Amino acid sequence: MISIDVGTKKVCVVEGSVHSGNVTLTGWGEIAYDSDVFEEGVLIDPTTLSFLISEIIKRNRMKSKNAVITVTNNNVIMRELILPEMKPKEMQTIVANEMQRLIGSDNKLTVDYIVVEKMSDKTNKVMAYAMNSDNVEIYQKLLKGLKLTPTALDIHSNAIAKLFGKTTINNMPHGEDSIVVADIGYAQISFHGFLNGIKHFDRTEISPVSDFLNEIASITRMEISQEMINSLDFTMDHIYENSMMADTCRFFISRLSDEIQRYLQYMISNSTIKSIRKIYLMGSLVETTGLVNTIAGSLGIEVELLSSIGKLQLPADCPAYKVANAAGALIRY
Structure with missing residues (x-):
């Protein structure tokens, strides 16, 4: 089956199978949008989205005809x-x-x-x-236009619950712990809180990523690109020649840490737990140099880049933090 994770700024497509709740991916690909495909969470350019999905399927020689789409909680x-x-x-x-x-x-x-x-x-x-x-019908038409058979329309929180529930994360069990999976997107951050291996808390907040990247683009007079993002360094002792760059990076870390801290307090105040053991990061910017360690230092809690999930078998060079939403949507029950 094919699973299509439709994001605000890019689309990710995976192909795989599910046996006894375990997912095996055989192919994947992603493409960022060059233009605005969404406006205030509404798909406004299905033609471009369809073309990009088709390109990913062709490039990666995906053969499945059944497909599921997963979208953000908003x-x-x-x-x-x-x-x-x-x-x-x-x-x-x-x-x-x-x-x-x-x-x-x-x-x-x-x-x-x-x-x-x-x-x-x-x-x-x-x-x-x-x-x-009307939105459901748009996605159905999108799949039919690609000559794919619509199987389901899923959402990220449900996909994450299925894939992360009662399994290992980064080779460690979390069945008796309280953990948070934070999906840092361009427009929003989706928080998923797990207690004793089961997802209990979902919350979506506005992401500071969009404002941050626009500010960096203004300072450097460069268009936002993956190359520009890869050049960023959030390491605490990194020295930028441009003081405005340094201030902007520090302010971004502060805003991101504040958003995460607010969610942790929300989760603690709405349950019997007294602390969160670990946070796993996925989504935008998470592989940028120094981000994970700097966030951990700011929060005073263990933070890790999502690298493996017990229920998920990945092909070579396929990062778990990029495909988790799409992979989880393959699980149908």
Whole structure:
């Protein structure tokens, strides 16, 4: 199956299979957008997106015809519901009606749900998801235009929950720990909090990455490119010849650390835990020189670049921190 992770500034495509909850990737690729494909979280240029996906599939000789798309959480409205036990069809109807009532929108919604936990009092803790049906139709048409069969539309938080739950991360188990996976994107940061190997907390905040890169581009008078990003150095003792560069990098680290710290406090205040053992970083800039260690020093907590997941087997030269969202979406249950 093919899984397509549609981001704000780039698209990542993987091909792989799933057996007993374990994912094996056989191919992957990503391409950054040269123009604005999204505007305020809405896909405005499906033609360009379709072309880029097609290019990745061709370059990497992907043969699968079934496909799933995974999108960021800000495309979806999520609510936790407590409902009595009932048949799946009945629950689907009740969840759809309840989401329509809670959201209060006249727009047609596509609604789905997963049962998070079966309670001892014969009720179910349900996570319900709703997306504007027009947006769902856009993605369906996108896949059909690529001659792919739409299998599912997933979201990052669900993909991460499936892939990271009750497994090892960077070769270490986290079944009895509290950890955070922070997906640092261009436009937003998605935080996923795990307790005892199960994801319990999701939160999305505005990312400082966009403002930071625009400021760097203004200082250096260079266009934002991967080459420019690779030239950055966040090491504490690194000395930039341009003092404005140094100040901008320090301010970015401060903003990013503050966002992470706020989430840690949110997670602690909404649970019985007293501390977070470790943070794993994925997404934009995380491989930039010095970023991980400098964030760790700023927060006073262990921080690691996401490099491996127990449920995920990767091909050569495929970084886990780039493909985790797409890989998790391959798991269908």
